[in-house]
Amino acid sequence: MMFMKTKYQNILAKLTLAVVILSVFSCKEKDGLAPEYMPDMYRSPSIEPYVDYGDLKDRTNVELTNKMSARTPVEGTIPRGFSPYEYKNDAEGYELAGANLKNPIQYDDNIGKEGKELYGMFCVHCHGKTGQGDGTIVEREKFPPLPVKFKEGLAISEGKMFHTITYGKGLMGSHASQLNKEERWKLVHYIRTEFMKENPNKVIEEVVASDETIQE
Numbered sequence: 001m002m003f004m005k006t007k008y009q010n011i012l013a014k015l016t017l018a019v020v021i022l023s024v025f026s027c028k029e030k031d032g033l034a035p036e037y038m039p040d041m042y043r044s045p046s047i048e049p050y051v052d053y054g055d056l057k058d059r060t061n062v063e064l065t066n067k068m069s070a071r072t073p074v075e076g077t078i079p080r081g082f083s084p085y086e087y088k089n090d091a092e093g094y095e096l097a098g099a100n101l102k103n104p105i106q107y108d109d110n111i112g113k114e115g116k117e118l119y120g121m122f123c124v125h126c127h128g129k130t131g132q133g134d135g136t137i138v139e140r141e142k143f144p145p146l147p148v149k150f151k152e153g154l155a156i157s158e159g160k161m162f163h164t165i166t167y168g169k170g171l172m173g174s175h176a177s178q179l180n181k182e183e184r185w186k187l188v189h190y191i192r193t194e195f196m197k198e199n200p201n202k203v204i205e206e207v208v209a210s211d212e213t214i215q216e
């Protein structure tokens with residue numbers, strides 16, 4: 001009996017070895033890829049953003065490998081509803097924007113309200129409820145005192161303000177990703193009417209005047 005057992009064990013060991021060797025060497029796929037058990041689990045038939053795993057199996061077929069589900073947009077492509085801002089983020093761009101840009105939005109009470117709401121969401125923690133730089137993070141000394149106070153006669157043109165909200169300035173960051181152009185202009189209106197006590201109708205006159213100059 002002893003003899004029989006070892007004999008069987010011997011055969012079993014040899015068989016196992018053969019199976020192992022077979023499985024290691026037999027099923028190599030093209031391109032040296034390892035064999036895939038249930039390929040659907042690796043190569044999902046669903047469309048993946050930026051890469052189609054399913055098609056990459058045949059790497060030599062350009063038609064397949066070039067089939068990304070989301071491609072890099074053509075140069076110059078802009079998102080829907082976005083309009084480019086032509087002034088550069090440098091000192092010259094700041095001066096040019098200051099000289100040329102006028103608020104394209106007509107002021108009315110609703111614009112004022114919307115501006116106030118936006119200010120409360122994006123600006124008040126630094127610039128403060130009164131616009132004097134008395135925001136909570138400044139008062140709690142988490143942010144250095146602001147070098148700018150919004151008050152009557154402040155000599156910063158609306159174009160410069162828009163430029164600053166767009167790109168940021170000094171320690172203030174850019175708000176272009178959070179606020180679209182219209183919202184940024186509403187904020188300019190709000191700051192100028194609420195804190196700088198400017199007559200919003202004067203702003204409208206300026207816009208009309210600048211439109212006329214463009215048409216001439």
Ligand code: HEC
Nearest residue numbers: 122123126147148156160161164165169170171172175187
């Ligand atoms: C993290 C704090 C912080 C937040 C938030 C912030 N600002 Fe400022 N802001 C500053 C600082 C600091 C300056 C001064 C920049 C400088 O001149 O160095 C400044 C300057 C300005 C100026 C003067 C621009 C100029 O050309 O000199 C305007 C206008 C302004 N901010 C508007 C806004 C508006 C509108 C928001 C909200 C969308 C906002 N800020 C949010 C910190 C902030």
